[in-house]
Amino acid sequence: MVLPHSMPLVPLPLAARVGDGRMPVSEAVRVIGDPRPVEQLITAIAERTGIRLSRSDRNGDSAGTVISLTIDPDAAGPEGYTLTVGESVEIVGGDEAGLFYGTRTLLQLLRQDDEGWGFLHSEISDAPRFERRGVMLDVTRHFFTVAEVLKFIDATSALKFNHLHLHLTDDQGWRIQIDSWPKLTTSASQTAAGGDPGGFYSKAEYRTIVEYAAARHMIVIPEIDLPGHTHAIGVAYPELVEAPVLNDGLIAESARLGQPLPVQGEPYLGWGVGHSSVRIHDERTYGFVRDVVREIAELTPGPYIHIGGDESLGTPQADFDVFVERATAIVVEQGKIPIAWHEVGAAAGIAEGTIGQYWGKTTPEGTHAEEAAHFVERGGALIMSPADVAYLDMKYSDDFPLGLTWAGVVDVRRAYDWEPTAVLDVPEAAIIGVEAPLWSETTRTIGDVEQLVFPRAAAQAEIAWSPRDAPERTWESFRARLATLAPLWETARIDFHRAEEIPWTDR
Ligand code: ACM
Numbered sequence: 001m002v003l004p005h006s007m008p009l010v011p012l013p014l015a016a017r018v019g020d021g022r023m024p025v026s027e028a029v030r031v032i033g034d035p036r037p038v039e040q041l042i043t044a045i046a047e048r049t050g051i052r053l054s055r056s057d058r059n060g061d062s063a064g065t066v067i068s069l070t071i072d073p074d075a076a077g078p079e080g081y082t083l084t085v086g087e088s089v090e091i092v093g094g095d096e097a098g099l100f101y102g103t104r105t106l107l108q109l110l111r112q113d114d115e116g117w118g119f120l121h122s123e124i125s126d127a128p129r130f131e132r133r134g135v136m137l138d139v140t141r142h143f144f145t146v147a148e149v150l151k152f153i154d155a156t157s158a159l160k161f162n163h164l165h166l167h168l169t170d171d172q173g174w175r176i177q178i179d180s181w182p183k184l185t186t187s188a189s190q191t192a193a194g195g196d197p198g199g200f201y202s203k204a205e206y207r208t209i210v211e212y213a214a215a216r217h218m219i220v221i222p223e224i225d226l227p228g229h230t231h232a233i234g235v236a237y238p239e240l241v242e243a244p245v246l247n248d249g250l251i252a253e254s255a256r257l258g259q260p261l262p263v264q265g266e267p268y269l270g271w272g273v274g275h276s277s278v279r280i281h282d283e284r285t286y287g288f289v290r291d292v293v294r295e296i297a298e299l300t301p302g303p304y305i306h307i308g309g310d311e312s313l314g315t316p317q318a319d320f321d322v323f324v325e326r327a328t329a330i331v332v333e334q335g336k337i338p339i340a341w342h343e344v345g346a347a348a349g350i351a352e353g354t355i356g357q358y359w360g361k362t363t364p365e366g367t368h369a370e371e372a373a374h375f376v377e378r379g380g381a382l383i384m385s386p387a388d389v390a391y392l393d394m395k396y397s398d399d400f401p402l403g404l405t406w407a408g409v410v411d412v413r414r415a416y417d418w419e420p421t422a423v424l425d426v427p428e429a430a431i432i433g434v435e436a437p438l439w440s441e442t443t444r445t446i447g448d449v450e451q452l453v454f455p456r457a458a459a460q461a462e463i464a465w466s467p468r469d470a471p472e473r474t475w476e477s478f479r480a481r482l483a484t485l486a487p488l489w490e491t492a493r494i495d496f497h498r499a500e501e502i503p504w505t506d507r
Pocket of ligand 1: 311
């Protein structure tokens with residue numbers, strides 16, 4: 001008896017039948033469609049198999065075995081697609097993004113057996129559950145090069161993530177060129193956590209990232225973290241930042257880690273939080289914020305600018321409220337939609353439509369739930385990043401060499417077993433999606449990042465994309481399907497963590 005092939009797809013599609021038959025892959029197979037998706041697919045298949053398929057333009061001869069790529073808004077909704085693998089392959093996207101996701105699914109159906117490479121016979125109809133499926137990369141605590149960020153985009157867009165949040169500024173370094181405040185790059189960018197090398201993206205480099213992401217249907221969300229997490233600004237421009245406020249938690253944590261306490265105007269290389277604040281009652285601060293937001297907006301074709309707002313423990317609450325009300329208004333004034341961490345919801349008058357990012361626990365503590373709900377009351381919405389399940393920088397186990405544990409120890413199963421609409425008491429429609437953040441205090445290389453991100457990002461991808469009630473939306477099904485991504489990640493040279501919970505396959 002031939003056992004049915006375990007469906008090798010993550011995230012789980014809306015409806016899929018995958019059979020045991022294969023459509024063989026050879027150089028005789030031609031790919032037909034618009035140049036960009038055709039070229040992207042041919043390149044990806046060649047990287048995986050060494051077989052370079054040929055291309056035909058849309059009007060070309062369709063005899064022989066073909067992979068046809070088309071768009072038809074009647075065939076599927078936004079970001080959706082249909083895919084059939086039989087004698088040939090047909091992918092129809094509801095739009096360009098849907099076509100791209102259809103090709104990412106096809107790449108997961110590409111398997112090698114004793115007879116060579118083939119696409120598993122299948123019939124799939126797919127569309128996302130949430131419109132927003134994000135990952136975040138902290139490039140401040142440690143800096144990652146443009147090439148490393150592009151590799152991260154390839155790996156995450158393959159899981160159908162459509163937003164890349166870049167945490168560009170923090171106490172340890174400033175990472176983006178701002179022409180009107182040049183010392184941010186000549187001075188504030190030069191450092192990173194632990195004394196590791198700093199760095200920054202020139203505007204041209206940043207545009208390269210944005211364009212590369214757009215070609216893979218990812219919107220880049222730039223974050224300028226304010227009014228806290230701003231120590232590095234004070235290294236470049238001391239007049240903008242208050243003296244550090246040393247809270248008990250910071251003092252205890254710094255002692256435990258053997259890290260010096262922050263000193264005003266000097267680089268801070270530890271990873272304590274909550275000590276820095278821009279000067280709330282100095283108009284120069286708002287001139288700075290306006291200049292930075294304007295220059296970032298010019299670099300940002302996407303609709304959002306994230307203004308941070310987390311852990312501003314050194315900013316008195318009344319000052320914090322004044323600041324975030326003004327900062328969200330400045331983002332709106334520059335034609336963008338503000339996003340902020342949930343603490344910003346404490347301020348009554350945040351700009352209408354501001355989107356909140358909830359990073360509390362799956363059982364909310366203190367005032368976190370109320371703060372999050374206030375974004376909805378102001379006509380905004382919420383992105384869910386609960387730290388005890390969705391934070392990619394938590395350790396997999398107590399003894400894992402990378403990562404932190406303050407929100408918990410998050411194995412793959414824990415990362416998978418949560419429901420975004422069940423955390424807060426807000427209307428379901430107010431939850432517009434999920435984001436999985438990677439904070440980089442302990443990740444000194446992109447390989448370290450990959451160890452923490454993969455495979456857990458795949459769990460967040462499935463939570464964000466797949467239908468909540470599908471019979472295969474179970475841990476047992478997920479771990480079997482996830483196992484089949486190993487050869488794809490190997491080919492892409494992604495240094496994923498071979499978690500023991502997953503029965504990894506070789507091909
Ligand atoms: C955060 O983890 N401070 C948003």
